[in-house]
Amino acid sequence: MTAGGAGAARGRLVIENAVKAYDTPAGPALAVDNCSLSVEPGEICMIVGPSGCGKTTLLNAVAGFHDLSSGRIALDGVEIAGEGVQAEPGPDRVVVFQNGALFPWMTALDNVMFGPLAQGALGPAQARDKARAMMADAGLADAQDMYPAQMSSGIRRRVEIVRAMMNDPAILLLDEPYRAMDSLTRAMMHEALLEMHARRPVTILFITHDLEEAVFLGHRIVVMSARPCRPTLELDIDMPFPRKYAMTAGDAYRGYVQAALEAVHVEAVKSFAAGEKEAA
């Protein structure tokens, strides 16, 4: 990883002994249990685990959407969750959601301009110039004046990532952003994301349950246990960047997918059994 400029030093995420329990009529239910994880600046860290394992809960705690029951999370040394810290979302860690959250009443350009205007970081003219430039860099100049309903799902998601990057975040939080897409579109999304990351190496925390996606995109894969969520396996993906889709035919890639699959499968079986119990 070569990462130049001030951006490289930012984006160190440290999660220590994070616990999140929800109150339910049947008593407290653990969603995240004693989870520790650190992510280096500029790293693409893929979180995989069975559906409903609490990955999103962990990501939402990083995003500042809710508190932890105990433990702490720090971003670049600043505590963002923990004892005595009020959970508060911020533009240093922007989330891109599973089903997309572009504002349907705004054009792509207005969507992309939203963050800096909301923060008062830029004036309207500056924000517009920056948004135009960033959309052009991402190859989205033609989509500027479209409303989300007029875009394909792929364009929508790419605009949304540009919108997130407009805030100069220290970390980008992606919650299964390509879940509902067909594999062709998804392949294009992956390459576009990696291109963006090459231009601006932001730290990425990426939740998915698609192992091939995880291996293709990540510097590292963290396999989470069945609920409550806790890392059970960390897998460094030692494949060179820029990654191209041709690599997915190689032995190294297949080997990583196989290793991750085995780890996840064990947890998926547990999760399935637990799900049966919970449903009863």
Add this chain to the structure above:
Amino acid sequence: MSGALSAMGPRRARPARRAGPSQAGRRAATSIAVFLLLGELIARAPALFGVEVPVLGVLPAPSGVVAEALRELSDPAYWQSWYLSFLRVAGGFLAALALGVPLGLLLATRRSFRNVVFPVFEVLRPIPPIAWVPAAIIFWPTQELSIVFVIFLGAFYTITFSTYHGARQVDPALVQSARSMGSGQWRVLWRVVLPAAMPGIVTGAAIGMGITWEVVVAAELISGGSGGSGGGLGHFMWDAYLANNHERIVVAMISIGLAGYLSSTLLRRAGRLLAPWQPLK
């Protein structure tokens, strides 16, 4: 009117499709013509056939209504009635919009506010606006204010409720994403929840507008009937009734229908301007 005509133009130009729309248009014209002709025959039955049609016989002849309408069109007093009713509807409706939309948004987004205010709202809501007339007359210093107040109530509950409902159904991801990008509470309310709720608000406003016309006529009938200065289309109709002018009663009824239709059309236009984007999916 011109909108309707221009919308028909290209459709007519399309040759195929079994001449559908123009056939429907011909049918509509025929049905209305037959309806008017029947009305005319019933009204003229005593002169034509020497028989009076029971019950329906008292209705005025369509030709008489048209003649009366033509007379009224050149009478400034008639237009003054339109003006007064529109003014009252606009006043009450705009007040309902100005109070109902913020109230609906707050009810939807502030839990403690909702817990305190919603019960009162729900207790008052089932009371029909017309039932407020006597209380309003006592409470407000002028009759004009009491009429506007009752109109306000007619639109207020509907607008508040549909705003509340629209705002409750906003995708939480939109709100979280706005907060994630550094929006404060008020910015989220104004820039995210309000536009997301806009389709619901426009629907509620259209329904509320319909209610205001029901209410304004009733309120004017009551205030005009009790010897007040009144004015407005409701009062105009009451006058026609007192004068036993059946033709003018029908002119008044049609005018009120038209007035309601025109305000709904205006509102739909405004709604399209306020929400030009197409909904996702």
